[in-house]
Amino acid sequence: GENVEQHPSTLSVQEGDSAVIKCTYSDSASNYFPWYKQELGKGPQLIIDIRSNVGEKKDQRIAVTLNKTAKHFSLHITETQPEDSAVYFCAASVGYSTLTFGKGTMLLVSP
Amino acid sequence: DAGVIQSPRHEVTEMGQEVTLRCKPISGHDYLFWYRQTMMRGLELLIYFNNNVPIDDSGMPEDRFSAKMPNASFSTLKIQPSEPRDSAVYFCASAVVGLGEKLFFGSGTQLSVL
Numbered sequence: 001g002e003n004v005e006q007h008p009s010t011l012s013v014q015e016g017d018s019a020v021i022k023c024t025y026s027d028s029a030s031n032y033f034p035w036y037k038q039e040l041g042k043g044p045q046l047i048i049d050i051r052s053n054v055g056e057k058k059d060q061r062i063a064v065t066l067n068k069t070a071k072h073f074s075l076h077i078t079e080t081q082p083e084d085s086a087v088y089f090c091a092a093s094v095g096y097s098t099l100t101f102g103k104g105t106m107l108l109v110s111p
Numbered sequence: 112d113a114g115v116i117q118s119p120r121h122e123v124t125e126m127g128q129e130v131t132l133r134c135k136p137i138s139g140h141d142y143l144f145w146y147r148q149t150m151m152r153g154l155e156l157l158i159y160f161n162n163n164v165p166i167d168d169s170g171m172p173e174d175r176f177s178a179k180m181p182n183a184s185f186s187t188l189k190i191q192p193s194e195p196r197d198s199a200v201y202f203c204a205s206a207v208v209g210l211g212e213k214l215f216f217g218s219g220t221q222l223s224v225l
Contacts, residue, residue, distance in 0.1 A: 032212055043115070043202050043216030044154070089154065099214070101154040 002027040004092050006102030013080050014110055021105045023090035024072040030092040033066060033073045038087045038104070047088075048075070080109045115217035117203050123223045129191040132220045134203030135184055142206040144214065145178055145188050149199045160186065193224045 003026040013019050025033075031052035036044035050057045050064045050073065057064050061080075066073040073092075077084055087106050093099040116135040124130055136143050144159040158168040163180045171178070175194070180186040190197055200221050204214040 034212065036214075041218065043204070043218050044214075045216065046213045049212070093212070099156065099212075103153040 002030060002092055002098070002100040004090060004100050004102040006090050006105055008105060009103065010106045010108070012108045012110065015080060015082060017080055019077045019080050019084070019107055019109075021075045021088055021090070021107070022072060023074070023092075023102050024070075025092040025100075026071070027092070027094075028068075028071065029094050032093050032099075033064070034091050034099075035062075035064060035075050036089045036091065036101075038089065040086075044089055077107075080107075082109050082111055085109045115203055115205050115215050117201075117217035117220050119220060120218065121221045121223075123225065124193055125225050126194055127192045128224075129189065130193045130197075130222060130224075132188040132201050132203075132222070134186045134188070134217060136186070136203070136205030137207075137215055138184065140205035140207040140215070141183075142208075143180060143186050144204040144206070145186070146202040146204065146216075147199045148202060148219070154202075157188070190222075193222075195224045198222055198224050 006023045034049035035047050037047045038044040048059050048062050048064050050066050061078050063076045085108050087104045089104050090102040091099050118133045141162050145157040147155045147157055157170045158178045159166055160180045178188045200219045202216050202219045204216045206214050
């Protein structure tokens with residue numbers, strides 16, 4: 001089955017800096033790569049996703065890049081703000097019924 | 112819409128007791144998922160339903176776990192008997208094909224088995 005590795009497990013940045021979280025996947029058939037944000041005491045919430053026919057996608061301060069050859073994808077957050085502090089999960093699947101999540105990255109943005 | 116609603120938010124029970132977790136998906140969503148979250152194993156898919164029918168329960172850890180979806184607006188996850196290693200946060204999520212593959216998660220149930 002699919003295996004998703006996520007790094008780093010924790011990431012501390014200063015407000016205004018950029019943050020990058022990286023994930024690798026094992027199943028070359030995976031074609032859907034979402035990122036979820038989980039705030040304390042809440043369930044994960046989708047923030048951005050990308051499909052295998054696209055190399056990069058942006059939404060304001062967040063962007064995701066995908067390298068199918070290397071089987072890795074990354075989340076980039078620019079101009080970080082304290083409210084970006086949360087746990088971020090990457091995932092990979094062939095459709096959401098087979099979604100496999102990474103272990104998560106705790107991002108702490110210090111004022 | 113109120114989103115996915117889970118109850119209870121917190122459950123503390125003693126080993127050997129029966130535990131029932133409840134979920135109300137978003138109206139109109141035809142997929143429902145149960146996930147378990149622990150520090151060691153992250154987010155694990157336990158079971159999912161499509162149109163109230165269980166499709167894949169290969170993630171259910173053992174026979175002590177069971178899940179039902181008697182109608183489109185209600186699902187339960189039952190653990191009987193519960194064990195300390197079942198302590199985790201259990202999430203319910205729902206989805207609909209018309210919105211792509213986006214999962215909508217509830218706020219979870221924090222289960223502690225003493």
